[in-house]
Amino acid sequence: MSASKLDPIDRQILAELQADGRMTNVELAKRVGISAPPCLRRVRTLEEAGYIKGYHADVDARSLGFEVQVFAMVGLQSQAESDLSAFEDLCRNWPLVRECHMLNGEVDFILKCVAPDLSSFQSFLTEQLTSADNVASVKTSLVIRMAKDEPGVPFDVLEERLSKTA
Amino acid sequence: MSASKLDPIDRQILAELQADGRMTNVELAKRVGISAPPCLRRVRTLEEAGYIKGYHADVDARSLGFEVQVFAMVGLQSQAESDLSAFEDLCRNWPLVRECHMLNGEVDFILKCVAPDLSSFQSFLTEQLTSADNVASVKTSLVIRMAKDEPGVPFDVLEERLSKTA
DNA sequence: CGCGTATGCGAAATAATATTGCGCCTGCTG
DNA sequence: CAGCAGGCGCAATATTATTTCGCATACGCG
Numbered sequence: 001m002s003a004s005k006l007d008p009i010d011r012q013i014l015a016e017l018q019a020d021g022r023m024t025n026v027e028l029a030k031r032v033g034i035s036a037p038p039c040l041r042r043v044r045t046l047e048e049a050g051y052i053k054g055y056h057a058d059v060d061a062r063s064l065g066f067e068v069q070v071f072a073m074v075g076l077q078s079q080a081e082s083d084l085s086a087f088e089d090l091c092r093n094w095p096l097v098r099e100c101h102m103l104n105g106e107v108d109f110i111l112k113c114v115a116p117d118l119s120s121f122q123s124f125l126t127e128q129l130t131s132a133d134n135v136a137s138v139k140t141s142l143v144i145r146m147a148k149d150e151p152g153v154p155f156d157v158l159e160e161r162l163s164k165t166a
Numbered sequence: 167m168s169a170s171k172l173d174p175i176d177r178q179i180l181a182e183l184q185a186d187g188r189m190t191n192v193e194l195a196k197r198v199g200i201s202a203p204p205c206l207r208r209v210r211t212l213e214e215a216g217y218i219k220g221y222h223a224d225v226d227a228r229s230l231g232f233e234v235q236v237f238a239m240v241g242l243q244s245q246a247e248s249d250l251s252a253f254e255d256l257c258r259n260w261p262l263v264r265e266c267h268m269l270n271g272e273v274d275f276i277l278k279c280v281a282p283d284l285s286s287f288q289s290f291l292t293e294q295l296t297s298a299d300n301v302a303s304v305k306t307s308l309v310i311r312m313a314k315d316e317p318g319v320p321f322d323v324l325e326e327r328l329s330k331t332a
Numbered sequence: 333c334g335c336g337t338a339t340g341c342g343a344a345a346t347a348a349t350a351t352t353g354c355g356c357c358t359g360c361t362g
Numbered sequence: 363c364a365g366c367a368g369g370c371g372c373a374a375t376a377t378t379a380t381t382t383c384g385c386a387t388a389c390g391c392g
Binding site: 006011014017018019020021022049050051052053054055056057058059060061063064065066069071088091092095096097098099100101102103104105107109110114116141142143144145146147148149150151152153154156157158161 | 237258263265270271282310323327
């Protein structure tokens with residue numbers, strides 16, 4: 001389950017599909033320098049091995065009326081494992097919460113949330129999040145603007161790293 | 167440029183492609199209840215109108231040796247627009263920084279970073295981020311575990327909203 | 333060395349999908 | 363109620379995906 005199991009062609013496939021997930025297999029094969037059938041086999045293998053977890057269209061939230069994005073820092077009263085996972089379950093069921101990460105340090109969780117407008121976020125915040133069981137403190141920050149948003153892996157860093165090892 | 171320009175079929179297309187960006191057009195057409203050609207036309211239109219910004223394979227960072235994910239809260243000395251965008255340019259050029267959001271409140275920016283291991287993140291932190299021009303303070307939090315990670319738009323919320331308006 | 337064996341490639345054939353062209357229906361609008 | 367615009371589906375064609383096969387290379391082992 002490590003990058004070392006992959007050859008340069010596999011890594012290039014991952015990089016290309018990360019950049020354009022709808023690329024046709026023939027185009028992909030052309031770019032990585034092999035013919036279509038083995039290319040498709042490699043893609044399937046990468047999918048099955050879990051290197052590729054899925055494919056998603058990147059939908060513009062703002063166009064759809066989700067004008068507001070907020071980060072929420074959440075502290076809990078109890079950090080017992082059962083309480084942590086109870087909170088995580090809550091997050092999974094809140095559609096406005098898109099990401100939930102458990103952190104070290106003072107804050108227990110950071111949530112990335114979206115909402116149509118401020119008032120609907122406010123009501124989520126007060127009626128759901130702050131008043132949820134075991135939640136001790138919530139600090140929120142509105143996203144003013146998004147300067148960079150490139151989910152995924154920096155393949156240039158990866159290649160650099162591997163070339164040093166070799 | 168609003169959700170109201172879209173009919174229910176368009177929104178369902180967006181939802182389906184957000185869930186599975188590699189779905190074939192015939193499968194998509196079947197799901198949304200129209201035939202393939204108009205379905206494809208709608209997808210193209212949605213792409214050109216910017217509702218769909220792109221397609222990406224979701225690559226598993228951990229499998230590729232990026233074990234560490236960190237949120238960094240950055241405060242700057244000057245919040246003049248030129249200084250803000252200078253910092254954003256820096257972030258865009260740092261491959262370990264995957265997201266950079268400008269916030270309201272005390273902290274100016276939040277960065278989502280990845281790294282192969284703690285020590286390489288530490289060297290990035292000390293040699294690049296903390297020592298960058300105009301950076302006043304950096305507080306970092308390691309991600310212990312990721313409970314939810316569903317980038318995109320909650321279409322169930324959207325539909326609920328639209329049904330109330332109608 | 334020399335022989336299986338495994339792995340991965342590519343060519344060719346076939347199946348599925350994407351894409352184009354076109355005529356039909358529907359709902360306005362004058 | 364004719365004419366027009368928009369959107370659909372059908373049918374034909376072009377691309378692409380997928381399977382099947384045979385060949386080459388590399389490796390382990392007698």
